[in-house]
Amino acid sequence: MSALPHTVSTEPFDPERTMAEGSFYSEKYMQASQRQLIWWRFRRHRIALVALAFLVPAYLSVLFTEIIAPYGLETRNTAHIFMPPQAIHLFHEGSFVGPFVYDMNGRLDLDTLQRHYTPGNEPRPLRFFCRGDSYNFWGLVPGDFHLVCPPEGSTLFPLGTDRLGHDMLSRLIYGARISLTVGLVGVAMSFALGLFFGGIAGYFGGKVDYWVQRATETLRSIPELPLWLALSASLPVTWSPILVYFGITLILALLDWPGLARAVRSKLLSLREEDFTAAAVVMGATPGRIITRHLLPNFMSHLIASASLSIPSMILAETALSFLGLGLRPPITSWGVLLSEAQNIEAVALYPWLLMPMLPVMLTVLAFSFLGDGLRDAVDPHSSN
Incomplete structure (x- = not known):
């Protein structure tokens, strides 16, 4: 039997076309790193790219708030109170x-x-x-x-x-520094707690897993809104704005970690039975090293996608608490604090531009949701659309 002729394609490598056709035999595709595979997959999610293009400048602007804002945070123009745009x-x-x-x-x-x-x-x-x-x-x-x-x-x-003659655009820009960072800081805290408790529960199992699961189930059974209100109201009114900021962030993180911990636990329960885990144990690796260096990196991309979907809930929670007057309070300026000034029907009927902080909240939450969807699809580069 004669061998089939071997043909070599002279066309340039197109990862999008390769993945779309389901071909896994391209040399470049097979030799690509995990980061390259994730990026190629993420590039095909157009709406996620648009969301990323919105979020990156938004977070970069946080670094230069004072320069971008046309007025200072406390600047008032009493001759132009309640002036329309x-x-x-x-x-x-x-x-x-x-x-x-x-x-x-x-x-x-x-x-x-x-x-x-x-x-x-x-x-x-x-x-x-x-x-x-x-x-x-x-x-x-x-x-x-x-x-x-x-x-x-x-x-x-x-x-x-x-009502005081403050420029709404400048206050929105200053409020972005608080509202955008509270999501990142809160998710970072929640991420650390979820990895720790989920990691020890999934790796050790037994009684450790039992008590961690009971703790997470107890926290998830408590209605979040009343608990938010109770914990936020317990913050001393004498605290400085910085302490209030970190207090609210800590409250949001303490209520958000159980979901991530359950995901980490379930994944580690399966990974701890793999051969590479047994080899690490035989070589004398400590449980902490096995969890952090061998188990967590195997699904870290999925955790990053989950974290990106958790940030919008943090932003909405801070906005809701501040709107109700139980979160951040003046002189701190956030989007929720700005919305708290538009709680009466007079603002809606006569001065609708006071509701403008709703727009960046909506855009940011949508952008993170689309970005999370894109990352979630990208972490599995071999799956079909």
């Missing part, structure tokens, strides 16, 4: 001027006690890379440099102002 224009009477605003002239209606604003006729160009309100960068370095500043002698309120 101020439009930014490019053309004035058919001529291109560049980004500019019109002055807003306000008056108080004594019959309804509602403020009305009318735009002027003179364009006021915005200033970029300019000197503005002073601040302490991350509370340490004084400065006054801003990416964009209001025109000289005018205002810049693209999202309007609140």
Whole structure:
């Protein structure tokens, strides 16, 4: 019997096409590392890429909040209280001027006690890379440099102002630093607790597994919202804003770890029976080394995907607690704190722009959900769509 002719493809390697066709015989595909396989799979999840493109700049902006915000956190403009969003224009009477605003002239209606604003006729160009309100960068370095500043002698309120004349855009940017990081810090704490308790339960089994499971079942049986409210209300009102921040984060982490611990336990129960685990035991490896160096890395990609899906719940929990007045409180500014100022029907009916903090919360939660879906599909590069 004559051998079949061996043909070598001259086409460039396309991992997406290789995976889509179900072919696992490409040399580059077979030699690819796990990170490459996950990245190739993740690239095919377009909506997850869009979510990642949204979240990366959002978290990078947290590092430069003071520079990006046009106003300082405590800056007030008492002449423009409850001012609606101020439009930014490019053309004035058919001529291109560049980004500019019109002055807003306000008056108080004594019959309804509602403020009305009318735009002027003179364009006021915005200033970029300019000197503005002073601040302490991350509370340490004084400065006054801003990416964009209001025109000289005018205002810049693209999202309007609140009842004290604070710029809503600046407060949203400052609030992102708290609301976005509370999810990361909370998940990091929850991640550590879940890995520890789930790891010892899955590896040792027996009585250790029994008591860890009873503890997780007890925590999961308690209604979360009343427990959140009780623990948050127990925080001393004399605590500094930083202590309150870490207190709320710790509360969220303590209530979120049981789900992750159960996932870790079930996986370790199966992995501890594998040959490589038995070989590590024979070689004298300690239980801690076996768990951290041999067992957990085998499904760490799945844990990362689970963590990305847990961050939105942390953000929503902080927003809900702060909205109810039992979470973060002024002078800390978060999206939940900003929403707490829009609890009455007057804000909804007369000043709807006070509900603007809902938008970044919704976008962030959706972005993390889509990113988590993409990561969850990417960690199994050989599965079909």
